[in-house]
Amino acid sequence: MGLVVGLGCRPRFEPGSSPAGGDQPGSIQDAAPAVPPAQSPAGPVLLRVADRQVYDEVLAKHRGQPILVDFWASWCVPCTEQFPHTVQLHAKYAARGLTVVSVSLDEPEDEASVRRFLEQQGATFDNLLSRWGGDDPSFEHFDIRAGTIPHYKLYDRDGQVVETFSVDPAAARQFTPADIEHSVVRLLEETP
């Protein structure tokens, strides 16, 4: 139950909503299911509020390695359901050179509850919180054309986006975590 409360079972866009977690009147019961952490919480995680420049700096820091970026928010149920898969990819492939970064589109004032979620998940990689929260500038500055999350970007060793994973109304089938893993493995197997 603590996990569920920590994720924020409450409307996220009410004025003056407390960022401190805990149920609010009229909270949405199914806003976020309890997600088991991939491993026991690793303690404090790296998290900071970021704009595009900070994002680019983080990518540049890891140039030479493939990078998977997971764009999520606590108000996005599939995002929080799939986040453990991202943590698992990091656990599985970091030693082979995969870098993982997460970017939350929660509101900056909710940094404390975002941090709690990341700690519970064991997100032992770079985590960013968009300074624009869930507003359009986040989608604009991070090139999320369709305005929706979950959204993932896969960068190659040269820092180029080689694949994005996003909802596609024209597709016969939507992407799954297995598709992401498949692409990660393929990228890792390419010789530098």
Added chain:
Amino acid sequence: MDRRHWIFASTACLATLVFGVVAFAGDFNSKVSVGDVGAGFQNLDGVDGKTHSSDDYKAAKVLVLCFTCNHCPVAVAYEDRFIEFAKEYQSKDVAFVAINVNNGAADKLPAMKQRAQAKGFTFPYLYDPSQASARAYGATCTPHLFVLCAERKIAYMGAFDDSNNADRAKKHFVKDAVDSLLAGKKPAVTETRQRGCSIKYD
């Protein structure tokens, strides 16, 4: 509608076609562009127990289609704005129609009926389990809005306004587009990026 209104409405429609984005698709939409004729829908179950088709609204000067759902917190944050808008614009012959295409239990018709009743939705809330209506518009998230002029061409598409938080919304894209069309003018802003939770395409 009377002839004068028809002329205004057609002029706005034609202007949208001529000056709309001349591209294979929109800036944020891979399927349709501003100026395209919007797809109709047939025989969708509504929370009122009746079936609804787009032709039912052919008398409306403007038809606003809103792809939304029950569970997404962004969609929920917009409910009061939708209720207010539908109520205010009904007397101006503007139809606001909400369509849910998600097939999860939290979004299916029984849950839709419950929500519509609890919140007092002032607009039709329809269920399209085939998801064809959303695919036809290239809808990616909830909520995702399409404003159709008198000839049912897309005059505006994207977000309802510029903030999920009602208190912070300053640019009222859908209202402004509808007001322009009612005045016989092309909307100043014809497309913005939609924002919300991904539609759960099967």
